[in-house]
Amino acid sequence: MNAYKDINLTPSEALQVFKDQYPETTVKEVELELKAQAYVYKVEGYDDEKEYKIYIDPNSGEIQETKEKRAKRVEKEITQEHTDKIQTIVDKALKDGNGTLYEWSLELEDGRAELTVKTDLENGQHANYKYDLDTGELLKKK
Incomplete structure (x- = not known):
């Protein structure tokens, strides 16, 4: 791997x-x-x-x-400004859970760029984080 x-x-x-x-x-x-x-x-x-x-x-x-x-129609677009913010948010999620990255996904939801970060934790558990990419706000953690 x-x-x-x-x-x-x-x-x-x-x-x-x-x-x-x-x-x-x-x-x-x-x-x-x-x-x-x-x-x-x-x-x-x-x-x-x-x-x-x-x-x-x-x-x-x-x-x-x-x-x-x-094609299906989508209203907004992911830009380089969005992708430039990914690394910082992924590092934040990995530090929070002290885990390793499984995957991340950047999608548009209701006109908002949302970054989902999935991690594997040291204890064998998993953690999922969802962030508003524009504000860096943690929206959901499982």
């Missing part, structure tokens, strides 16, 4: 990989998830006709997989 601390690509760089591939799209989700014991970025966006999803290697920046389907 690759370690979270060893990831080379920032969330903003993953966003840019998506925008380079699909320049005329609106981004609706950026996520770092653990798949098959390895981290991978998943970025989703849309235009007037299709929704796009790409999986990016967080070390090399290479696109591993792309998917397309008919």
Whole structure:
């Protein structure tokens, strides 16, 4: 398994990989998830006709997989300003629970950018944190 601390690509760089591939799209989700014991970025966006999803290697920046389907409409967009804030919030959640990162997900909910951070704790338990990304406010902890 690759370690979270060893990831080379920032969330903003993953966003840019998506925008380079699909320049005329609106981004609706950026996520770092653990798949098959390895981290991978998943970025989703849309235009007037299709929704796009790409999986990016967080070390090399290479696109591993792309998917397309008919589009649904979303009102707001995830921006680089949002992705630049992810690392600070993830570090805050990891410090709070003294755990290791399982995955994080940035989504738009009712026009608000919300970051969910899922961690594995030292005692074998799990913790989930949901933050308002714009304010840094902890909205929910399980």
